[in-house]
Amino acid sequence: MIFGLGRLFYVILLLINAVAVLSEERFLRRIGLGRSSNEQPVFGQEGNTTKSKVIQLIGAIQTLLRIPLIGINILVIGYELLLG
Amino acid sequence: MSYNPYAYASGNNGAPEVHDRATKVSGGAVPPPAQPFQGNPIQPQFQNQYAQQQPQAQGQQAFGFQDPRNTMAFQIGQSAFSNFIGQENFNQFQQTVSKATGDSSTLSHYFQVSTSYVLLKLKQILIPFVNKKNWQRIPDNGPSSDSAGSAANSGPTFQFLPPKDDVNCPDLYIPIMGLVTYILIWNTQQGLAGSFNPENLYYKLSSILAFMGLDLFILKLGLYLLVNTTSPVTSLTELTCFVGYKFVPLTLALFVPGKPLYLPLMVKSYLFVAFGTFLLRSVKFNLFSGPSDDMSHFPELTVKKCNYFLFLYGFVWQTILMWLMG
Numbered sequence: 562m563i564f565g566l567g568r569l570f571y572v573i574l575l576l577i578n579a580v581a582v583l584s585e586e587r588f589l590r591r592i593g594l595g596r597s598s599n600e601q602p603v604f605g606q607e608g609n610t611t612k613s614k615v616i617q618l619i620g621a622i623q624t625l626l627r628i629p630l631i632g633i634n635i636l637v638i639g640y641e642l643l644l645g
Numbered sequence: 646m647s648y649n650p651y652a653y654a655s656g657n658n659g660a661p662e663v664h665d666r667a668t669k670v671s672g673g674a675v676p677p678p679a680q681p682f683q684g685n686p687i688q689p690q691f692q693n694q695y696a697q698q699q700p701q702a703q704g705q706q707a708f709g710f711q712d713p714r715n716t717m718a719f720q721i722g723q724s725a726f727s728n729f730i731g732q733e734n735f736n737q738f739q740q741t742v743s744k745a746t747g748d749s750s751t752l753s754h755y756f757q758v759s760t761s762y763v764l765l766k767l768k769q770i771l772i773p774f775v776n777k778k779n780w781q782r783i784p785d786n787g788p789s790s791d792s793a794g795s796a797a798n799s800g801p802t803f804q805f806l807p808p809k810d811d812v813n814c815p816d817l818y819i820p821i822m823g824l825v826t827y828i829l830i831w832n833t834q835q836g837l838a839g840s841f842n843p844e845n846l847y848y849k850l851s852s853i854l855a856f857m858g859l860d861l862f863i864l865k866l867g868l869y870l871l872v873n874t875t876s877p878v879t880s881l882t883e884l885t886c887f888v889g890y891k892f893v894p895l896t897l898a899l900f901v902p903g904k905p906l907y908l909p910l911m912v913k914s915y916l917f918v919a920f921g922t923f924l925l926r927s928v929k930f931n932l933f934s935g936p937s938d939d940m941s942h943f944p945e946l947t948v949k950k951c952n953y954f955l956f957l958y959g960f961v962w963q964t965i966l967m968w969l970m971g
Contacts, residue, residue: 565851
């Protein structure tokens with residue numbers, strides 16, 4: 562089974578897109594991964610448990626990558642349309 | 646990195662020499678070359694240039710003619726840059742760059758191997774059950790001048806012995822050699838079977854790199870989510886080492902004749918189990934022995950979760966991967 566670097570790039574792009582569209586208020590709070598449920602009395606919000614790390618990771622991906630993802634998605638869509 | 650990582654000038658001790666891997670430092674371990682560079686912009690200019698002219702006067706041409714020139718050119722560039730930006734900003738800039746590129750140490754550390762190390766490491770990968778001694782890496786106490794110079798830098802510290810002194814340390818030489826060997830042997834076998842195509846070399850390389858990328862992604866994500874540790878084992882370079890070790894059993898699995906059906910199955914399953922054990926043991930025992938370890942006892946839950954994850958990863962996922970790749 563040979564899948565190359567191009568496919569891997571598409572897979573990772575789709576996964577990151579999936580994480581970026583998770584809506585905070587409509588979905589994450591319902592399943593308990595909302596930001597308000599992550600209460601750490603430590604200043605600076607250091608997460609030590611897995612759940613708080615997941616919450617931080619999702620938050621970080623959404624904040625950082627929402628805008629560049631728009632650009633990368635446009636590029637990939639253009640590439641797929643024009644060059645098959 | 647724009648400088649030569651193999652040579653640096655230390656004006657810290659007041660004994661100006663150009664250090665290189667050719668010089669034998671009496672401590673037995675090569676001090677990390679990255680740290681004196683971070684201390685250099687603080688020193689006044691004349692001391693650097695004095696340090697540069699000394700080796701030429703001492704006639705230490707054994708280092709090669711280029712080294713003092715390179716280091717002097719670098720010093721000039723560095724001083725111009727730091728005069729432009731400001732010296733504290735330059736330090737911060739260097740630290741940010743080194744943190745962004747994610748190296749817990751310079752790459753040359755992972756290539757300092759010796760023949761006996763390679764043989765012992767190969768034995769460890771293939772027969773991990775024999776070695777009942779501890780699998781911990783030996784921390785390295787650098788000379789005191791380095792720690793005084795590096796106390797002001799909160800950059801990545803690096804405290805384990807290089808591979809040629811310590812068998813438990815991961816290296817990058819074996820994975821890279823294993824990768825090239827594996828690709829060549831795979832294509833040779835295809836050629837012997839009559840279906841060789843020079844493009845296949847590249848297809849195989851791309852496929853292997855994709856698998857390794859996926860592997861690294863999963864491993865890094867898992868270790869980040871489960872374990873809160875600052876040990877250098879979880880840095881990306883070291884994880885590349887561990888991921889790359891699987892080319893050794895893969896290459897050996899290619900040599901097995903496929904005719905009697907039970908033979909490749911037995912050999913492959915033994916190799917995969919051995920590799921899983923090796924991976925599990927070497928990662929597990931080094932995860933919690935970071936350089937700044939105040940708590941001697943981590944919460945039980947993280948240790949258990951870490952064990953489960955590593956077990957699942959080491960045996961199940963690696964077997965799947967190696968089956969797909971082989």
